[in-house]
Amino acid sequence: MKLKVIQQRGLWWVISGILILIGIGSMVLSWQQFQAPIRPGLDFVGGTRLQVSLDCSVPDNCDGPIDLTEVRQVLESQNLGSSSLQLLGDDRQTLSVRAGDLDVGQRSQLQQALEAQLGQFDPAAIQIDTVGPVLGQQLFTSGLLALIVAFAGITVYLSVRFQLDYALLALVALLHDLLVTLGIFSILGLTVGFEANSLFIVALLTIVGFSVNDTVVIYDRIRENLSRTPDREMNDVVDDAVNQTLARSINTTLTTTLTLASIVLFGGESLKFFALALIVGFIAGAYSSIFIASTLLAWWRSRADRPGSPAASDPPDSSEPV
């Protein structure tokens, strides 16, 4: 069986286009709601998250799940009515409160009020996250900067190892993957309340690394095939290269997705969305390298060759790969 990517490139481009447009639509909606393309979490806007669990070593303390209406009353009395609440754990005896930026005094007051209402908390199972608004801004800026620096570094490396147009098209495929991931998580933010934290930025950066990986493997093959048969039609060369690397592309995505799936299954609460973001990004990355990066390169090279003489089709980087 041979996959003819070039023949149906219009289809692949339309699929990606639709996906990205939906994502951008969702990001616009998010922007109106949160002033950000994706629902920002504690790490970026600042605030306090307090997670407490009932202490089950105290008799009669863990009789039933925590009652959220009771919690709401406590929060109202502390003027924290706008906080968001979440019950965690199978027996719903862990409470997570996300409020604005609280100082130590306010926080311990809240904790005591909750404890008086709900029962003793386990001091060894408390989790506190407080991020000041200024620090949040700082985390966001440094994340964005890391993304841009990674982009630049990868472009330079690829234009040295390959050629500038390879590097730029790999970048296009990369942006595609990032947009698809951002779009899907923007939708998740609007629907199930997903919040982006600094781990999400980490996930995006990892997607950058892996997505380029996939594209590079195919481009590497195109380069190799071109140096052997420089006179062949670019479209055929690309088709061959994609098919020759197809098993690898699928298997690698499959194995990494397997390990990530195990994080989704067994990993802690905070890592689940992280792994999910990576799964989405890697699948988008495999898709874009097979269907988008390759067809774009074929389209670009044949377009560039056509107006000039056939001699213009210089074999890219004739040096043998090491």
Next chain:
Amino acid sequence: MGFDAYSRNRPSNFLWAAMGKQRLILAAVLALTIAAVVVIVQIPTQLGLDLRGGSQLTLQVQTSEQVPQISDRDLAAVQRVIENRVNGLGVSESVVQSVGQDQLLVQLPGISDPEQAERLLGGTAQLEFRSQRPGTEVALAEIKRRLQALQAQQTLLEGSDDQAAIAANQAEIASTRSALAELFEPSQLTGDDLRDAIAQPVGAASNQWMVVIEFNDEGADLFADLTRNIAGTGRSLGIFLDNVLLSDPGVDVEYAETGIVGGGAQISGNFTAETARDLEIQLRGGALPLPVEVVENRTVGATLGRDSVQRSLYAAAFGLVLVLVFMTVYYRLPGVLADLALLVYALLTWAAYNLLGVTLTLPGIAGFILSIGMAVDANVLIFERTREELRAGKTLYRAVESGFYRAFSSILDSNVTTLIACAALFWLGAGLVRGFALTLAIGVIVSMFTAVTCSRALLFFTIGMPQFRRPALFCPGLSTVNPQPTSQS
């Protein structure tokens, strides 16, 4: 059986020579693996606070009217003040580091009362000069001796893991300190009036050091008053930072008339260069009107952390098993060999973390699990290429060889791009992000090493044994009787 006819075609001398070399490499890899196991057993893995439980606080040093810009010197002084306060908490293995221009990172593992810590660490330092109350000379000497003994005890205890004893001793120190503070009278002279403190040698060629202090005009008058009262009495001037006695110099009888006037003074005694500098930094920290605010608090309870470790271990183990099974089912013999290489990879990477002192955090473990995926990728690239070459009609040996050779440029390019992303994350990211970047980067580097040495040596060694030299074990669907090898490279 097809391998008879096949073995006749092999370039035997060449293969035997290659096998000898592979044996050497295998022996080296084996030695390395054993070393890795020893490292893992001997050097414990450092767990981050999110895994072992504890508080991590980021303190923002704020500028004030008097100090609009924070210099490195200021930050060092504030850091010393914070270290003093952290020591007062009695948490073993606590860490205070400066981050960037104006932030301090405080790590308090296993802390039981995060509220107390947060209250204690924030705020401006309180430096006070107090005169000793009359008639307390004997008591002072006695309490100082007791405090010294308790502190020596504390240093000993911190080496052990007896948290209860440490806390008890810490409480004892705290009560002794307040008893000590009781022996001194509060005064108006505070850090606000201290202009500077400088450590310097007593003479040009002296090993003796002293600390020169300088007050502003208002402070100079107060200081003259204070020193006049105690000069020649045998009582001393107590210098307190956050209610802890730093130094208690006496004042010579010659100043009994006027006190020390002019706003300058020197504290001398048995100072070495080191202790003098330490006092200088503490005095300056106390003099700086720089409020410190807690801008980030990440506290994880001890059981929650243990829970995360357990879950991550399950995730890592399960992910690894899935990958091992997939490789065996899909790639047959080479898959099994790659699995072996993968186990070696996991051990080497773990040892590298321990050896380099990498602190494992939750995202760090995610980075490790992910790097397992990347390690597999290198093998997948190689095996796919080998199959292709086999289908093109090459001999087994040549196919494996060119599989490695041709896949290498892809492996290199793809790993370098990942390393570039890691470098960006490590360089620009903070805390958790850096941990992830570091573990992933180490993983990627080790995986390149194991793919090109370990997998390779294992494969060549195995095809050196006739019973394994069947192309069908490498590429299902390929006829066992190989077509005559063509002469292409």
